[in-house]
Amino acid sequence: MIRISMLMTTLALAALPAQDLGSFIEWDKLSQKAAESVNVNLEGTLLELATRFLSSGKNGGEKTKKLLNDLKGIHVRSLKFDKEGEYSLSDVDKVKSQLKGPEWSPIVDVRSSKGGDNAGVYIKTDGKQILGIVVLAAEPKELTLVEIKGSIDPEQLRELGGKFGIPDLDIRKKKNAEEE
Amino acid sequence: MLTATADPVLSLSQAVAGDQTAFAGIVREHQAMVYSIGWHFLRDRAMAEEMAQDVFLHLYRNLGSIESARHLTHWLRKVATHRCIDQARRRKLVRWSDLEHVREPVAAESGRDPMLAGLLARLVAGLPPKPRMMVILRYQEDLEPAEIADLLEIPLGTVKSGLHRALALLRSKMEKETVQ
Amino acid sequence: MNEFEDQLREAMHRREPGPGFAGRVAAMATGARKPVRRSNPVWRWAMAAAAACLMMVTGVQEYRRHQGEQARRQLLLALQITSEKLSLVDRQLEKVEGIVQGIMVDERTKQ
CATH class of the missing domain: 1.10.10.10 (Winged helix-like DNA-binding domain superfamily/Winged helix DNA-binding domain)
Incomplete structure (x- = not known):
């Protein structure tokens, strides 16, 4: 049984290649039609500064600090629209086509046949090491592309859930708790 | 306004009465002594003048307690001496010889x-x-x-x-x- | 008394303060003038330089703090979005699993 939470435990992220996946979608053009637009690009000194500020708070445990220290870059583009059909699925396919190379492994690729949510998680490896992770989510009114760089221990990534206002990632854990 | 005279006792009584010129005469008579104590001790012209200025201003406020010309000299020496030593205690920047x-x-x-x-x-x-x-x-x-x-x-x-x-x-x- | 002490006496001779010292002090004493403090220009320059340095350091620190706080907010937003989208994928998978399990149950009942 495939579960994101389980898959994440096997991930150890290293640096992503310089290729900009975001360039396959015309974000600037689409953002003019969007109700909400997010564009986060954190790398290098700015990321160090951000992680230092984030981990210095009361939530900054040792595991969290390690995760944040191992993070080498995070790029997020996300658009929320008021109505459906504002972006073309062909744009999403362009990105997906870039993620079909031999270095890419789709961990999850879900596509709804009735115009629902399309989402995928992809990892890039060099055959031995995992080099990065991409999350692509194409919802009817929302389009999101996340690229994370850095050798992150996924166990620690899960630790972020419930901290800093981030929802708990481990849905199964929640479900079990509810059942109990 | 009265003028300063060569008689130190008369100058003192005139200064006590508020005669600015009489007091200036007293200052002029003793300024080399007070200033030189400061100069040789502090080796700083501005600081020595400031110390001397403070000593004479203090004298003006205590003119009533001065009994004689000799007492005046002794009083000025004592106040100047202790001001200098106090200043050295505050500074404590110089490495003194052992x-x-x-x-x-x-x-x-x-x-x-x-x-x-x-x-x-x-x-x-x-x-x-x-x-x-x-x-x-x-x-x-x-x-x-x-x-x-x-x-x-x-x-x-x-x-x-x-x-x-x-x-x-x-x-x-x-x-x-x-x-x- | 030896020659060294004579030399010392010579070195320690009295000196006069700056011109007009007595007049200034007398004017200050009688309230005609305010006392002069720390008239050394070097001291004034040092104070001004120290104040400027302090302002600069405070300014740089404030800028760094502001920059760090902005970066922290951006990182939080990025992590929140990542978390939401991973949850979305997880939910999608659960739906797929439910459908597959349903099909398998149907197959068994048919058999």
Whole structure:
């Protein structure tokens, strides 16, 4: 049984290649039609500064600090629209086509046949090491592309859930708790 | 307005009465003494003038307590002396010469050289506060050790040994300087 | 009294303060002038330089703090979005699993 939470435990992220996946979608053009637009690009000194500020708070445990220290870059583009059909699925396919190379492994690729949510998680490896992770989510009114760089221990990534206002990632854990 | 006269007692009574010119006359008569104590002790013209200014302003507020011309001189010396030592305590920036390792002076003759006066004055300024003031009072004001002990409110023996050690140190330092 | 002490006496001779000292002090004493403090220009320059340095350091620190706080907010937003989208994928998978399990149950009942 495939579960994101389980898959994440096997991930150890290293640096992503310089290729900009975001360039396959015309974000600037689409953002003019969007109700909400997010564009986060954190790398290098700015990321160090951000992680230092984030981990210095009361939530900054040792595991969290390690995760944040191992993070080498995070790029997020996300658009929320008021109505459906504002972006073309062909744009999403362009990105997906870039993620079909031999270095890419789709961990999850879900596509709804009735115009629902399309989402995928992809990892890039060099055959031995995992080099990065991409999350692509194409919802009817929302389009999101996340690229994370850095050798992150996924166990620690899960630790972020419930901290800093981030929802708990481990849905199964929640479900079990509810059942109990 | 009354004018200052050569009679110090009359000048004092005029100054007490608020005669600015009479007080200026008192200042003029004693300014070299007060300023020089500050100058030789602090080796800073501005600080020495400020100290002298404060001493005379303090005198103006206490003119009523001055009984005689002699008392006035003694009072000014004492206040100036203690102001300087207090200032040195506040500064504490200079590494004083270590008097503990200096032997008692022995008779030594050296050729008189007026050109060495500047060097000697600088060497005096490098002495620790109390011995420095002892040397100033002894050689600038030509006071006897007993008078110095009275002004500094320390035992006579301390003054005598302090002066001896200070002289030995000055002599040895000057010899080193002149050899170089 | 030896020559060294004579030299010392010569070195310790009295000096006069700056011109007009007595007049200034007398004017200050009688309230005609305010006392002059720390007239050394070097001291004034040092104070001004120290104040400027302090302002600069405070300014740089404030800028760094502001920059760090902005970066922290951006990182939080990025992590929140990542978390939401991973949850979305997880939910999608659960739906797929439910459908597959349903099909398998149907197959068994048919058999």
